[in-house]
Amino acid sequence: MRALQALVEPARVHRDVYTREDIFKLELERIWGQAWVYVGHESQVKAPGDYLTTHIGLTPVIMVRDMNGKDINVLVNRCGHRGAQVCQARSGHANGLFKCPYHGWTFHTDGSLRSQPSPGGYQDVGFDRNAAAFGMTPVARTEQYRGFVFSSLAATGPELTVFLGQMCATIDNMVDRAPTGEVEVTGKTCHRFRHPVNWKFFTENLHDAMHPMVAHAGTSDAVRQYLEQLPPAHEPLPEAEVIAPFGGSYHFFDEMGFVGLPRGHGYMGGKTSIFSHYQVYPDYLQAMEQAYGRERTEEILSFNRHNGLIYPSCTIRDNIQSVRVVIPVSVNETIIESWTFRLKGAPPAMLQRTLRYSRLINSPASMVGPDDLDCYIRIQQSAAASAIEWIDMQRHFGRETRDGERQQAIGTSDLALRNQYTAWLEYMT
């Protein structure tokens, strides 16, 4: 079998990275077990005892608002006694404690052991009730950045803001787009799209600007056919506003550009993006100018990043207030969860557009996501069948420019892929 270093070359990657079980296990340990992984947003656990369950890699975790009302704890979702998962619900409210349904051990919202039934059985037998392992162990590190909660399973490593680096600006911009400077998750559920493929196909597609005009041509064509049958002076179609940019030209995406950052992060756009031609609702503009003044409002609204990737766990579209979360399940299965956010203080039309975007692009029943997925499945099958050995990423190779830790290229460069594999190799070896 090929060694890890031999799987990634500067401009191509070996199929094994998508298919080998042992590599997936190493990724869990060295990437998902090291990086800061997006867990949730503080608005999902407003009251003491509110919790949300999710995964960091394969590890089931609970994000819970501490009974002190201030802290947000991320605990491994398993009982310290025999290891049963404690919470089954996606979200809920722990009334001051978590209780394992098997033998009734209970835990405080900081994860420490609270009580055991008939505790005499543990007296004078050498049982250490304060040992973290007997609690619902908190994950090694949890930090928030402007309400976005990230955890790392590793005890050491860079702090969250260092890890995020210039991706902080993407989170800042999403929050700043709220006239009150606050965002909140819209509901208790989200789109959960099962991808029967390796997780990396999803992150690699985010800045693959050579695919929209081809893979989404059918959808753009459907919109065009519909528009053609409308009378010439029709109202602007909100659905077209969302879908049409996905049929943008090579030039459109080249102009947008791509910025690659350390640790695999990156984003498209900056000045122009898929959102450049979105209508600015007058009542929203007014609310923003009242809150921030004209100059600052212009600055916030002209920030035009698309698909900000915080490698490996999430991608943020600050302009449309959507966060997609990557949850690896196995070497060829991944769940993509899409959460939508409400800009507090913004008129309802803004949330309506966020929801429309998510239905039309992110939903498993959309006319965009299933086409991306279909292409990933085709590659996954070729790789598994050894029908292809090397996956190419040479486009505009070597033409990127470097400015400190930023690498920049025209939008249709494969720099995004190369940048992710540079990080992949750093994590893995």
Add this chain to the structure above:
Amino acid sequence: MSDDNLQGALHNDIKDLIRLETRCLNAADLETWSSLFTEDGYYWMPLERTQTDPEQHDSLIYDNRALMTMRRYNLHNPLSPSMQREVRSVRILSEPDIDLSAAPGGDIIVRADVIAVIHHRKQDTFAGAVTWRLVRTDAGLKIKSKRVDLLNADAPLDSIMMYI
């Protein structure tokens, strides 16, 4: 006709419409299917059973007539990678419950359970509860809205390639 006969005839019309709607989806005939809706009609597949407003939270599908038409053009459009495979589907409905007095303004509420099997890359089974709101128009009965509450709307789902 007596009142009983009138109501019997209305019940038959309602069941005919629901049967036709199911037949159109089974045949992937989205053109006829969407014509069964009013101009402002919509198809809604929420994420949460308790959801009352599609404009406050995410939905799997919330399609107006415009989107129904776009989906019709997209269906089996070879430019869409996922549509290069045929989408075949079949639905079985339970006997519909018809409520003529539930909604104000004379709208008719019909409920039934559905099991739908969609074959695309593989065969997927969906099940749920359907609620139609029907209206009487000059052109006969029309669907004002169809709501489908999937049993597993909040679970990880594969691509859903056809209305249920």
